[in-house]
Amino acid sequence: MPELKSRKKRRKKVRFKEVKLKLSKNQQRSLDNYCKARRTTPNKLIKKMIRRFLINYSKDIPEESFVTANQLDLFNEDHL
Numbered sequence: 793m794p795e796l797k798s799r800k801k802r803r804k805k806v807r808f809k810e811v812k813l814k815l816s817k818n819q820q821r822s823l824d825n826y827c828k829a830r831r832t833t834p835n836k837l838i839k840k841m842i843r844r845f846l847i848n849y850s851k852d853i854p855e856e857s858f859v860t861a862n863q864l865d866l867f868n869e870d871h872l
Contacts, residue, residue, distance in 0.1 A: 823837070
């Protein structure tokens with residue numbers, strides 16, 4: 793019986809979203825100087841800095857992130 797060649801799965805196309813930031817002149821100059829000193833690009837630097845936030849919340853947002861420490865207890869049933 794002849795062997796059948798297995799086909800490779802097609803790779804899923806990566807979709808990108810654009811994010812815009814507004815920086816002051818001093819912030820832009822600082823970002824450029826930092827990137828030049830570290831031999832990287834601003835895009836790579838920003839992605840590296842926010843990576844830990846993106847990985848943690850990729851699927852589900854934990855409930856405890858909605859309540860802040862400064863939030864008042866006005867709507868708790870125990871308070872009434």
